[in-house]
Amino acid sequence: xxxxxxxxxxxxxxxxxxxxxxxxxxxxxxxxxxxxxxxxxxxxxxxxxxxxxxxxxxxxxxxxxxxxxxxxxxxxxxxxxxxxxxxxxxxxxxxxxxxxxxxxxxxxxxx
Amino acid sequence: xxxxxxxxxxxxxxxxxxxxxxxxxxxxxxxxxxxxxxxxxxxxxxxxxxxxxxxxxxxxxxxxxxxxxxxxxxxxxxxxxxxxxxxxxxxxxxxxxxxxxxxxxxxxxxxxxxxxxx
Numbered sequence: 277x278x279x280x281x282x283x284x285x286x287x288x289x290x291x292x293x294x295x296x297x298x299x300x301x302x303x304x305x306x307x308x309x310x311x312x313x314x315x316x317x318x319x320x321x322x323x324x325x326x327x328x329x330x331x332x333x334x335x336x337x338x339x340x341x342x343x344x345x346x347x348x349x350x351x352x353x354x355x356x357x358x359x360x361x362x363x364x365x366x367x368x369x370x371x372x373x374x375x376x377x378x379x380x381x382x383x384x385x386x387x
Numbered sequence: 388x389x390x391x392x393x394x395x396x397x398x399x400x401x402x403x404x405x406x407x408x409x410x411x412x413x414x415x416x417x418x419x420x421x422x423x424x425x426x427x428x429x430x431x432x433x434x435x436x437x438x439x440x441x442x443x444x445x446x447x448x449x450x451x452x453x454x455x456x457x458x459x460x461x462x463x464x465x466x467x468x469x470x471x472x473x474x475x476x477x478x479x480x481x482x483x484x485x486x487x488x489x490x491x492x493x494x495x496x497x498x499x500x501x502x503x504x505x
Contacts, residue, residue: 320431322494368492
């Protein structure tokens with residue numbers, strides 16, 4: 277079992293709709309969770325970080341964390357073509373300093 | 388958010404030469420920096436963790452004599468690809484961890500360096 281799992285996609289969503297990206301992790305003691313966006317040919321940029329159960333909203337983005345289910349998700353409201361990118365879920369396990377990245381979900385917003 | 392810079396952004400070199408890539412945290416101190424490699428349409432692959440003032444920790448399968456890492460200060464880490472070969476051509480990305488008290492302990496990425504070895 278991979279430490280951080282994501283569906284590779286591509287996930288195709290119509291413009292203006294809600295895009296839902298999901299991620300599961302294996303280390304139950306993990307405390308820090310991150311979502312990064314990576315455009316083709318560019319490095320990842322941080323979108324959201326979340327540390328406690330529940331929802332965290334920032335503009336059109338909402339991160340959701342459920343530690344009991346070991347599940348973290350990212351919702352993008354009012355999806356725009358500029359949101360088309362690969363979204364990386366990242367988790368910092370309790371006992372390590374390095375972040376473990378998922379393989380990423382490719383999101384495509386169709387006009 | 389915090390800013391991490393990398394230099395150069397793009398380098399083309401001949402096979403057998405060595406290439407040095409610099410990674411700097413511009414507005415925060417980073418005791419820990421990370422070096423990743425990414426091939427086209429593939430996932431990020433962690434190569435090594437760079438700790439200020441000590442030896443880097445390399446991931447399994449990464450040759451430490453091939454990829455030399457130096458983290459001489461709290462804001463600078465360097466990766467040297469020694470005797471580069473075409474198979475070393477890749478996108479190299481550094482990341483720095485903001486560990487100041489009260490910060491979110493987040494990892495920020497540099498813009499990456501695209502290495503092409505002819």
